[in-house]
Amino acid sequence: MSDMERAFGRSPTFLVGAESQRHNLEQLQRREQHLAEQYQKNKPLCFNAGAYQQTHPAKAAEGHIDADVTLVSPMLVGVADGVSQIADYGLDPSELPKELLKACEELAMEQLMPEHMKMPQGLYKGPIPLMREAYEATEALGSTTALLAVLDNSTVIHGKLHPMIAVLSIGDCEILVLRHLPRENNPHETTLEAIFHTEMQRIDGNAQCPLQICRIDDRVDPDFDERMPIEVIERGSAVHCVSAYEGDIVVMGSDGVFDNLFLDEIVDICNEFFVREPGSKFVPTEQALLAEVSRRVVEACHAKTRPGPYGQYPDTPIGKGGKRDDTCCVVAEVCEWTEARSEAWARVRRQRRWRHLLTCGGSFKGCCEEDEEGSDPQAPGSAYSEYTDDEEERSRCTIT
Numbered sequence: 001m002s003d004m005e006r007a008f009g010r011s012p013t014f015l016v017g018a019e020s021q022r023h024n025l026e027q028l029q030r031r032e033q034h035l036a037e038q039y040q041k042n043k044p045l046c047f048n049a050g051a052y053q054q055t056h057p058a059k060a061a062e063g064h065i066d067a068d069v070t071l072v073s074p075m076l077v078g079v080a081d082g083v084s085q086i087a088d089y090g091l092d093p094s095e096l097p098k099e100l101l102k103a104c105e106e107l108a109m110e111q112l113m114p115e116h117m118k119m120p121q122g123l124y125k126g127p128i129p130l131m132r133e134a135y136e137a138t139e140a141l142g143s144t145t146a147l148l149a150v151l152d153n154s155t156v157i158h159g160k161l162h163p164m165i166a167v168l169s170i171g172d173c174e175i176l177v178l179r180h181l182p183r184e185n186n187p188h189e190t191t192l193e194a195i196f197h198t199e200m201q202r203i204d205g206n207a208q209c210p211l212q213i214c215r216i217d218d219r220v221d222p223d224f225d226e227r228m229p230i231e232v233i234e235r236g237s238a239v240h241c242v243s244a245y246e247g248d249i250v251v252m253g254s255d256g257v258f259d260n261l262f263l264d265e266i267v268d269i270c271n272e273f274f275v276r277e278p279g280s281k282f283v284p285t286e287q288a289l290l291a292e293v294s295r296r297v298v299e300a301c302h303a304k305t306r307p308g309p310y311g312q313y314p315d316t317p318i319g320k321g322g323k324r325d326d327t328c329c330v331v332a333e334v335c336e337w338t339e340a341r342s343e344a345w346a347r348v349r350r351q352r353r354w355r356h357l358l359t360c361g362g363s364f365k366g367c368c369e370e371d372e373e374g375s376d377p378q379a380p381g382s383a384y385s386e387y388t389d390d391e392e393e394r395s396r397c398t399i400t
Contacts, residue, residue: 044114044153045163045244046074046337048284050291053328054298056256056305059084067093067144068254068328071101074345075151076108077332079173081254083143083212084326089220096142096215103134104148109349114153114337124154127168132233135213143214145171147198149250149332155241162243165250165334169238171210172200174258176266177242178249180276190278192249192271194263196242200255210255211236246282248334249274253297256327260301260316269296270331284335294329301327 051070059066067082080097087093111124124130127150150166167175177196183189201211213229214221249270257266273293274285304314304322313321 044337045151045246045334046341047072047077047149047151047250047332048287048290048335049077049250049330049332050287050289050294051328051330052291052294052298053326054302055326056302056324058305058324059326064326065092065094066326067097068256068326069094069097069101070328070330071105072330072332073105073108074337074341075112076105076148077250077252077330078104078146078148079252079254079328079330080144080146081171081173081256081326081328083145086142086216086220091141091220093142093144095140096138096213097144097146099138099140100134100144100146100213103137104130106137107134108150112150112152113345114342124150124152127166127239128234128237131168131170131237132230135229135233138215141215141217141220143212143216145173145210145212145255147171147173147175147252149175149252151244151334152241153337163334165242165244165248167198167238167240167242169198169201169240170232170236171212172255172258173253174198174200174255175250175252176263178251178267178270179245180247180274182278188278190276192267192274194267196240197263198238198240200258201236201238244334246334246336247276250332250334251297251329252332253329254325254327256323256325257297257301257329259318259325260304260322260327261297262315262317265300266297269293269300272296274333282335285333290331290333293331297329297331298327 049072051072053066053068053070055064055066064084065087067084067086069080069082071078071080078101080101082093082095082097084093107130111130127148130150131146131148146168147170148166148168150168151163152166153161153163155162155164165177169175175196175198176194178192179195180190181193183191211232213232214224215229216224218224251266251270270293273289273296276282301322304316305324307313307321316322
């Protein structure tokens, strides 16, 4: 039993060996496509999102590395949960998930931006090829679960373009899609209701053994096969497609969210913030509010691990007291991709390229410490969106 297991009980995620993962791939593979026969105006959509993550106080007190990572960008949002047990072997468990989500973002911007959709070199071939190419662009050792939500504006149904959210899940991060629907008892009011939810991929149902993308050496797993992570991505990924409409809310998080909160608790938190009158014109939500919703979700998760006034622990999906875990959450709203958003994103991309040219590009830690503290609005793990120009807001929202 590792030191982390003794200290935190159900807290850490355990590294799953190659042979065990291969044996379970067929059972965990699941591909579903959810198509709606409804139509909307032919306009591209994007994500307007915020994120928040927090190390569990019990783990922070012991100095453990927070290996959760989030990604917020117009056409792709994601979360990854690095396996903390990797630290027992002298490795940084956050390196691989950071590299992986950064590579996913770069590919998404090349392939999925609406102005690039007609370019042959920008053809999007689906979330699995995107994830495989991203993994092949990484070098870090480690192991991580991953969850991506891709805004695909190229889907055609009955000859008409119909934006879809393509979801790729490897492991036990989960996503919940909510939609404003009329209340049953009062059709003149709307409420957010869950229309889609993924399931966790865990080896033999063990809460500490999710399916994982690994790159490790002999000291960690003598049976590791370099072909295994590609096999996990291509055969083990759970892939879903969900119709996307303006105003849809996407909530995605690490297992610390969905092990500790019931779905109706997450829906209730969202309904506190997203109020919409039936028939009213859709107005995109401010990014600061989206980040605040993410924060509320994470704080509610950690609250489940503390006893109440009478010493009783709250109920959770995995039992009383839940799981003391690092927790991250992304809350995204689907909205129209406008010329203004395109120009704002292009401006951010240019700024990032200039920073890369004028610094070491991240090769030397001391050179780029200021950037790492929050000046990069699209760094994985940042709750700050590319459309905000307020420096004070940026420093307040960025999570490093």
